[in-house]
Amino acid sequence: GIQVEQSxxxxxxxxxANSTLRCNFSDSVNNLQWFHQNxxxxxxxxxxxxxxxxxxxxxxxxxxxxxxxxxxxxxSSQTTDSGVYFCxxxxxSASKIIFGSGTRLSIRP
Amino acid sequence: xxxxxxxxxxxxCQRGTSLTIQCQVDSQVTMMFWYRQxxxxxxxxxxxxxxxxxxTYESGFVIDKFPISRPNLTFSTLTxxxxxxxxxxxxxxxxxxxxRHNYGYTFGSGTRLTVV
Numbered sequence: 001g002i003q004v005e006q007s008x009x010x011x012x013x014x015x016x017a018n019s020t021l022r023c024n025f026s027d028s029v030n031n032l033q034w035f036h037q038n039x040x041x042x043x044x045x046x047x048x049x050x051x052x053x054x055x056x057x058x059x060x061x062x063x064x065x066x067x068x069x070x071x072x073x074x075x076s077s078q079t080t081d082s083g084v085y086f087c088x089x090x091x092x093s094a095s096k097i098i099f100g101s102g103t104r105l106s107i108r109p
Numbered sequence: 110x111x112x113x114x115x116x117x118x119x120x121x122c123q124r125g126t127s128l129t130i131q132c133q134v135d136s137q138v139t140m141m142f143w144y145r146q147x148x149x150x151x152x153x154x155x156x157x158x159x160x161x162x163x164x165t166y167e168s169g170f171v172i173d174k175f176p177i178s179r180p181n182l183t184f185s186t187l188t189x190x191x192x193x194x195x196x197x198x199x200x201x202x203x204x205x206x207x208x209r210h211n212y213g214y215t216f217g218s219g220t221r222l223t224v225v
Contacts, residue, residue, distance in 0.1 A: 033213050033214060035216075041146075041199055041218070041219045041221065042216075042218055042219070043201065043216040043219075045110075045213045045214065045215065045216075048211070048212050048213040086151065086152070088152075088214070095140055095157070095205055096142060096154055096157055097142075097154075097214055098154065099144075099151045099152040099153075100151065101150075101151050102151050
């Protein structure tokens with residue numbers, strides 16, 4: 001099956017810093033999403049981005065499908081950005097999505 | 110996008126017992142998905158539940174351990190049977206949601222299960 005790898009596994013930053021999270025996948029995908037899991041366990045859908053670039057406030061994401069990777073950018077980090085960021089991909093005709101291992105982001109005040 | 114109500118939010122159970130988790134969606138959906146998130150780990154898909162047919166289980170998960178019901182297009186249950194401490198995890202349900210402006214997978218708030 002498809003492999004989804006995220007890097008870095010852990011990231012500690014000071015408030016105000018910028019960060020880039022990466023998601024590599026091993027095969028063609030028809031669906032790619034970025035999620036934020038907050039400290040209470042709730043999964044928040046950030047972007048649906050199988051290709052191209054999207055921006056939402058301080059967050060933006062870019063997927064280069066031909067090179068099989070996606071990037072999530074967080075600018076001017078805030079402590080509320082802390083948590084785990086997952087990318088998840090869908091492939092073939094199945095509707096299910098497969099999660100990467102996640103990046104744990106900690107923002108220090 | 111769809112809103113999912115999942116319950117219970119948490120439970121502490123004795124080993125050997127079973128727990129049934131419920132998910133109610135505010136709109137009709139074809140497929141519902143059940144995931145497990147073990148402590149400190151990513152999410153792993155347990156099974157896909159279609160209304161009117163048996164659930165499709167992923168490798169490593171079996172119906173006897175995780176029976177699923179899908180009686181209609183807005184509701185599903187997952188039962189964790191004959192529990193052991195290794196079943197302590199967060200269990201989440203999910204649906205594929207599409208409206209005029211958005212598309213993506215939406216998740217319930219999760220059930221945090223501790224088996225003692």
